[in-house]
Amino acid sequence: MKNIYIIxxxxxxxxxxxxxxxxxxxYTHVSIALDIHLNQMYSFGRIYPHIAFIGGFVREGVTFGTxxxxxxTQVSIxxxxxxxxxxxxxxxxxxxxxxxxxxxKFNILGMFLAGINIERTKGNCFYCAxxxxxxxxxxxxxxxxxxxxxxxxxxxNLKNTTLIYKGLLREYNKASRG
Numbered sequence: 001m002k003n004i005y006i007i008x009x010x011x012x013x014x015x016x017x018x019x020x021x022x023x024x025x026x027y028t029h030v031s032i033a034l035d036i037h038l039n040q041m042y043s044f045g046r047i048y049p050h051i052a053f054i055g056g057f058v059r060e061g062v063t064f065g066t067x068x069x070x071x072x073t074q075v076s077i078x079x080x081x082x083x084x085x086x087x088x089x090x091x092x093x094x095x096x097x098x099x100x101x102x103x104x105k106f107n108i109l110g111m112f113l114a115g116i117n118i119e120r121t122k123g124n125c126f127y128c129a130x131x132x133x134x135x136x137x138x139x140x141x142x143x144x145x146x147x148x149x150x151x152x153x154x155x156x157n158l159k160n161t162t163l164i165y166k167g168l169l170r171e172y173n174k175a176s177r178g
Contacts, residue, residue, distance in 0.1 A: 002087035005033040030152035055106030090139035
């Protein structure tokens with residue numbers, strides 16, 4: 001068996017505060033990580049930490065990018081135990097998107113429409129929650145409890161997850177070691 005991690009985050013950026021205000025959601029972003037230390041964390045989000053609307057596939061980290069810029073990012077981290085085969089499929093999906101990132105676009109319109117319960121899907125176009133759900137589905141993870149119009153908050157309902165940390169992202173690795 002292997003573990004992957006679903007990271008629900010609220011950075012406190014203007015955009016995340018706007019989304020929180022509109023939806024009432026505690027978290028406004030979601031990432032998927034392939035390791036407990038979050039060294040292999042991926043999503044669709046800001047490519048440049050200072051520019052909200054230029055997005056795409058991103059590798060994220062506590063010590064670089066958007067999360068470094070927004071030091072008070074609040075998170076809930078969920079652990080999901082999966083089979084080696086599922087892990088391999090998720091890993092391959094992420095690697096494929098990573099290697100072909102220029103073919104993928106940020107679904108900014110879809111992100112806003114999800115906030116008012118309207119679905120917008122378009123080929124190789126994702127916002128954060130769509131991408132994480134896509135990766136899980138490619139890995140044959142049971143996403144039955146997740147709605148079709150997906151938001152970061154919905155991952156709290158993902159079957160067989162365990163909340164392993166809640167707090168500041170910058171404090172996570174200290175907490176997991178200690």
